[in-house]
Amino acid sequence: MKISSEKSQQIFAAAQSLMPGGVNSPARAFGAVGGTPLVIDRGEGAYIYDVDGNQLIDYIQSWGPMILGHKHPAVMESVETALTKGFSFGAPTVGENELAELIIEAVASVEKVRLVNSGTEATMSAIRLARGFTGRDVIVKFAGNYHGHVDSLLVAAGSSAATLAVPDSPGVTAGTSQDTLILTYNHSEEVRQAFEQHGDRIAGVIFEPVVGNMGCVIPDHEFLQTLRDCTTASGALLIFDEVMTGFRLAYGGAQQIWGITPDLTTLGKIVGGGMPIGAYGGRADIMNHILPAGKVFQAGTLSGNPIACAAGSATLRELRDNPPYQQLEEMSLKLASGLQQAAEASGQQCCVQRVGSMMTIFFHPGPVKCWEDAAKSDTEKFGRYFWGMIENGVYLPCSQYEALFVSAAHTEKDIQTTIDAAVNVLAGI
Numbered sequence: 450m451k452i453s454s455e456k457s458q459q460i461f462a463a464a465q466s467l468m469p470g471g472v473n474s475p476a477r478a479f480g481a482v483g484g485t486p487l488v489i490d491r492g493e494g495a496y497i498y499d500v501d502g503n504q505l506i507d508y509i510q511s512w513g514p515m516i517l518g519h520k521h522p523a524v525m526e527s528v529e530t531a532l533t534k535g536f537s538f539g540a541p542t543v544g545e546n547e548l549a550e551l552i553i554e555a556v557a558s559v560e561k562v563r564l565v566n567s568g569t570e571a572t573m574s575a576i577r578l579a580r581g582f583t584g585r586d587v588i589v590k591f592a593g594n595y596h597g598h599v600d601s602l603l604v605a606a607g608s609s610a611a612t613l614a615v616p617d618s619p620g621v622t623a624g625t626s627q628d629t630l631i632l633t634y635n636h637s638e639e640v641r642q643a644f645e646q647h648g649d650r651i652a653g654v655i656f657e658p659v660v661g662n663m664g665c666v667i668p669d670h671e672f673l674q675t676l677r678d679c680t681t682a683s684g685a686l687l688i689f690d691e692v693m694t695g696f697r698l699a700y701g702g703a704q705q706i707w708g709i710t711p712d713l714t715t716l717g718k719i720v721g722g723g724m725p726i727g728a729y730g731g732r733a734d735i736m737n738h739i740l741p742a743g744k745v746f747q748a749g750t751l752s753g754n755p756i757a758c759a760a761g762s763a764t765l766r767e768l769r770d771n772p773p774y775q776q777l778e779e780m781s782l783k784l785a786s787g788l789q790q791a792a793e794a795s796g797q798q799c800c801v802q803r804v805g806s807m808m809t810i811f812f813h814p815g816p817v818k819c820w821e822d823a824a825k826s827d828t829e830k831f832g833r834y835f836w837g838m839i840e841n842g843v844y845l846p847c848s849q850y851e852a853l854f855v856s857a858a859h860t861e862k863d864i865q866t867t868i869d870a871a872v873n874v875l876a877g878i
């Protein structure tokens with residue numbers, strides 16, 4: 450590696466004796482690309498600085514939350530004010546109303562919302578609610594979609610056939626996952642067949658309305674409409690997992706751009722502005738089944754945490770009052786076409802898939818429409834591309850199967866620097 454990484458190496462070596470794999474979340478260990486992760490010291494706008502003093506253009510942005518860039522002044526100010534009042538009370542605070550109101554105003558399908566502490570908690574609670582509300586057991590999910598580490602959702606079918614799922618992780622029992630039905634993303638016919646066969650047992654369908662977690666994969670309109678039609682006809686709930694897409698693709702989320710109304714929506718990432726948070730919401734008649742309004746149990750000591758609410762509310766207010774979406778679209782379009790051209794000029798078989806400020810360069814000719822397609826990517830080449838980009842000062846998601854994020858802090862110059870780096874790197878791998 451050309452950039453210096455002595456301190457990162459030392460700290461990460463120590464981390465490995467302290468935490469499993471040296472990390473608190475597996476992707477950070479760089480397992481998919483090899484080598485030692487950079488240990489980050491601080492962030493500023495579109496940049497992060499590691500402990501060896503390297504400055505990198507950051508396209509991870511904490512895996513999505515930092516849509517305004519690191520240390521945005523309005524978010525800093527809101528958090529600093531909240532900090533002076535104390536961290537947590539386990540009692541109602543006005544900050545919760547503020548964030549809930551912002552979410553309800555922004556996301557058309559959300560009439561009531563419950564704040565939790567992570568995206569995982571949001572999806573776990575939403576599927577419990579779907580089951581409690583419908584009195585049915587089966588949840589449909591799609592191979593390659595990630596909904597956090599909820600036991601019953603930690604399943605991805607090895608084949609595209611509609612099968613009742615086998616667990617993906619040791620520790621997830623067959624019993625837990627037996628009510629999860631795995632289908633192929635963008636495959637409307639499988640969805641119709643699953644509802645014909647199991648319709649009266651299906652409580653809900655959960656999916657990513659633009660997938661980020663197998664790289665950026667875009668749903669066909671027909672697929673979206675089929676999900677809505679089949680769930681409506683059978684009385685199942687349609688759950689948009691907008692933990693990544695919410696407030697990123699548009700202020701109203703993916704549901705705004707696709708024009709499809711879900712019954713429940715899960716949120717996270719941007720709604721916390723970089724603090725730990727999650728949320729799930731939807732039709733009031735469904736949400737009123739949650740304790741203490743209803744009987745579906747869900748609780749949290751730190752839920753609606755005042756500091757997290759302050760960071761989230763400031764982020765959403767900024768997105769509402771100074772919408773960056775046009776700028777994000779322009780910067781992201783420039784980046785995507787620059788990457789595609791760089792790939793073509795270098796003779797690499799690549800396709801760049803993008804919606805708004807989420808995108809992936811697949812080392813696969815494309816199009817990538819489902820997990821089976823994505824799995825054919827040349828991940829070793831991606832690893833060489835990833836390290837080449839780091840050496841050129843660009844910090845990308847450390848896996849072929851993650852989307853990169855452009856933030857409102859990325860300037861035209863940052864984008865051009867990134868494209869120039871890609872031209873170099875792609876020509877030499």
Ligand SMILES: *Cc1c(COP(=O)(O)O)cnc(C)c1O
Pocket residue numbers: 566567568569570572595596597598657661662690691692693717718727
């Ligand atoms: C990140 C993510 C989650 C999980 O959120 P955590 O806060 O990491 O628990 C769930 N669903 C999607 C679509 C995500 O991108």
